[in-house]
Amino acid sequence: MDFNDYKGVWVFIEQKDGEVASVSLELLGAGRKLADKRGVELAGILIGEHVKPLTKTVFEYGADIVYVYDQPLFKHYRTETYMKALLECSDKYKPEIILYGATSTGKDLASAVATDLPTGLTADTTELDVEEETGLLLASRPAFGGNIMATILCKKYRPQMATVRAKVMKALPPEVGRIGKVVEETVSLKEEDIRTKVLEIVKETVKKVRIDEADIVVAGGKGLGSYEGFQLIHHLAETLGGAVGASRDVVEAGWIDHPHQVGQTGVTVTPKIYFAIGISGAIQHIVGMKNAGLIIAINKDKEAPIFQNCHYGIVGDAFEIVPVLIEQFKHALSSDKAMK
Numbered sequence: 001m002d003f004n005d006y007k008g009v010w011v012f013i014e015q016k017d018g019e020v021a022s023v024s025l026e027l028l029g030a031g032r033k034l035a036d037k038r039g040v041e042l043a044g045i046l047i048g049e050h051v052k053p054l055t056k057t058v059f060e061y062g063a064d065i066v067y068v069y070d071q072p073l074f075k076h077y078r079t080e081t082y083m084k085a086l087l088e089c090s091d092k093y094k095p096e097i098i099l100y101g102a103t104s105t106g107k108d109l110a111s112a113v114a115t116d117l118p119t120g121l122t123a124d125t126t127e128l129d130v131e132e133e134t135g136l137l138l139a140s141r142p143a144f145g146g147n148i149m150a151t152i153l154c155k156k157y158r159p160q161m162a163t164v165r166a167k168v169m170k171a172l173p174p175e176v177g178r179i180g181k182v183v184e185e186t187v188s189l190k191e192e193d194i195r196t197k198v199l200e201i202v203k204e205t206v207k208k209v210r211i212d213e214a215d216i217v218v219a220g221g222k223g224l225g226s227y228e229g230f231q232l233i234h235h236l237a238e239t240l241g242g243a244v245g246a247s248r249d250v251v252e253a254g255w256i257d258h259p260h261q262v263g264q265t266g267v268t269v270t271p272k273i274y275f276a277i278g279i280s281g282a283i284q285h286i287v288g289m290k291n292a293g294l295i296i297a298i299n300k301d302k303e304a305p306i307f308q309n310c311h312y313g314i315v316g317d318a319f320e321i322v323p324v325l326i327e328q329f330k331h332a333l334s335s336d337k338a339m340k
Helices: 020-039 052-060 077-095 104-116 227-238 247-252 318-339
Strands: 009-013 040-049 065-070 097-101 121-125 128-132 135-143 148-152 160-164 181-185 216-220 243-246 273-277 294-299 312-315
Touching: 009 020, 009 104, 020 040, 020 097, 020 128, 020 160, 020 227, 040 077, 052 065, 052 181, 065 077, 065 247, 077 181, 097 104, 104 121, 104 160, 121 135, 121 294, 135 160, 227 243, 227 273, 227 318, 243 247, 294 318
Parallel strands: 009 040, 009 097, 040 065, 065 181, 097 160, 121 160, 216 243, 216 273, 273 294, 294 312
Antiparallel strands: 128 135, 135 148
């Protein structure tokens, strides 16, 4: 491969119901930094039906170019059609880096594209950087059960690709009125050529726990000792109107269901306030909450790693400290209501 032929940073723009996915906006922010460091353009690749109006949003969040595939063929996501578009576009314009959100769609598409190109793919990345001189993408993620951070390089192939978890990158403030270059492309596929057919879309009716959308998350770990002890977390969360989070050990112990798990193998959260109670602070957990606005840790072990990753730390027994916090919060909240 002649690496000199490959230039630019691309972001796959995921969209649904006429809106750009928040993870794609976050990746445009991360991609903008990489592109500026390399002195190249940032592009979005937008695939779907009636999606051209979304280019306005993509430009406002940092892109210089948007490659648009707007055809009825792309009304619903199918690996075969989206992969065809991305492969043709990549072969034609030769990007140096392509980033995808680590969503069900992003993971499926990225792995299919990586296999066909072929090139490397780093999954569930939590940190991104690029070597200014060589253009090597430095994609970092927890490894060996979350005990270390591994930085993965793709030295022999281009484009370099990574899927990135939602909430770990930050979107740039939108620059209203910002414009760029729209490049419209098409694929020659016909509907009858596609093996997969969408027969029906059944919308989910079960309400899922969405701790990633909460302003306050109260998370507990194995330091609480038992299922009964973990109920303390529920009490504090209920008092504050927050969501309940948990470490992996707690979920594996059966104290709470997996949708509440925060960390590399769970959910990434960015609340305004995050309580880490009885949580030691393994890397696997830290990557899921490190971007919270305010992190408050409570742990009996003064050497616990969580204290290196919090804004305020309290060394002590959670069963003595948390009930006092609950009482004080209730008093403060009732006083606030009385004043209103």
